[in-house]
Amino acid sequence: MNELPVSWCNAVTLRCSRRSYDKSRPIGKDAGEKLQRVCGEFRPFSSSRVEFVAEPPDDIFSRALGFYGNIKNAPSFLAFIGDMSDGNVQEKMGYTGEGIILEATSLGLGTCWVALTYRSKSALSMLKLKDGEKLLAVSPVGYTMEAWTFGENVFSAFGANRKRKPLAGMVSGLDNSHRPLWAEKAVEAARLAPSATNRQPWAFHIGLASITVSISGSSPQYNVSKRLDCGIAMLHIELGALSCGITGKWELLKQAQVARFTADRP
Ligand SMILES: Cc1cc2nc3c(=O)[nH]c(=O)nc-3n(C[C@H](O)[C@H](O)[C@H](O)COP(=O)(O)O)c2cc1C
Numbered sequence: 087m088n089e090l091p092v093s094w095c096n097a098v099t100l101r102c103s104r105r106s107y108d109k110s111r112p113i114g115k116d117a118g119e120k121l122q123r124v125c126g127e128f129r130p131f132s133s134s135r136v137e138f139v140a141e142p143p144d145d146i147f148s149r150a151l152g153f154y155g156n157i158k159n160a161p162s163f164l165a166f167i168g169d170m171s172d173g174n175v176q177e178k179m180g181y182t183g184e185g186i187i188l189e190a191t192s193l194g195l196g197t198c199w200v201a202l203t204y205r206s207k208s209a210l211s212m213l214k215l216k217d218g219e220k221l222l223a224v225s226p227v228g229y230t231m232e233a234w235t236f237g238e239n240v241f242s243a244f245g246a247n248r249k250r251k252p253l254a255g256m257v258s259g260l261d262n263s264h265r266p267l268w269a270e271k272a273v274e275a276a277r278l279a280p281s282a283t284n285r286q287p288w289a290f291h292i293g294l295a296s297i298t299v300s301i302s303g304s305s306p307q308y309n310v311s312k313r314l315d316c317g318i319a320m321l322h323i324e325l326g327a328l329s330c331g332i333t334g335k336w337e338l339l340k341q342a343q344v345a346r347f348t349a350d351r352p
Pocket residue numbers: 101102103104105154155198199200201202203204223244245248278279280281282283284310314315318
C-alpha cells in the first residue's frame with residue numbers, strides 16, 4: 087500500500103474506543119478478509135506489524151484496572167507486534183497499528199487499543215512471534231452494541247465525550263493567522279488520536295511547511311511508551327494533511343522529539 091486510503095481521513099473523526107461487543111453478530115467473511123488483507127498490505131516499516139486473529143480471544147480481555155472496565159464479548163482481536171531491535175519501534179507500531187484501527191472503523195467495526203488491561207500470556211498462546219518480536223498491545227475488533235453501555239460510559243470515564251486537552255496548549259510555532267489550512271487540519275486530527283489512559287503526551291510545532299511531534303507533559307508512563315501514542319498521532323497528522331490534498335514525508339528524530347512531517351508543497 088503506497089498511499090494512505092482517503093477513507094481513513096473520515097475514520098479519524100468516527101473512531102472511538104469501544105468495549106462492549108455484539109455476541110450475536112460475527113464479523114463475517116468479507117470484512118474479515120478485508121482486514122486480513124490490509125494487515126498484510128499496510129507495512130510502512132519492517133519492524134512493526136499487525137495480525138488479525140479471527141477466533142474469539144478467550145480470556146484475553148478478562149482484566150479490569152482502575153478506571154478501565156472489562157472489554158466484553160469481543161469476537162476477534164488485533165495483535166500489535168514490534169521487533170524490539172529497532173530503536174524506533176514504538177512510534178512505528180503506533181503509526182502502523184492506528185492504520186489498521188482506522189481500516190476497521192471504515193468497515194463499521196469497533197476497536198480499542200489495549201496495552202494495560204489484557205492478559206498477554208493468553209494472547210501470546212494464539213500468536214506466533216519471531217525472534218526479537220514483542221506483543222506491544224492488542225485490540226478487540228467486532229461489531230459493537232448499538233448503544234453505549236453504562237460500563238463504557240462510566241468506567242472508561244471518557245466514553246463518547248472524547249475529552250481532549252485544548253489545542254492551544256499543545257501547538258506552538260507559526261501563529262494562527264500564518265498557519266496553512268493543512269497544518270490546522272493536521273493538528274486537529276492529531277488531537278483526536280487515542281492515547282493510553284487518554285494522557286495525550288504530545289506537543290506539535292508548526293513550521294513553514296512542517297509539523298514536529300515531541301513528547302510533552304508529565305503524565306505517568308504506566309509501562310506503555312509515550313512514543314507509541316505519538317506514533318498514532320503521526321498517522322492522524324498525515325491524514326489531516328491529506329484531507330486538504332497535502333502529502334509529505336516523515337523524518338524520525340531523537341528524544342524527546344519523535345518525528346517531523348514535511349509537506350511536499352507549502
Ligand atoms: C497505547 C494505548 C493503550 C491503551 N490501553 C488501554 C487499556 O489497557 N484498556 C482500555 O480499556 N483502554 C485502553 N486504551 C484506550 C484509551 O483509554 C482511549 O484511547 C482514550 O481514553 C481516548 O478515548 P477514545 O479512544 O475513545 O478517543 C489505550 C489506548 C492507547 C492508545
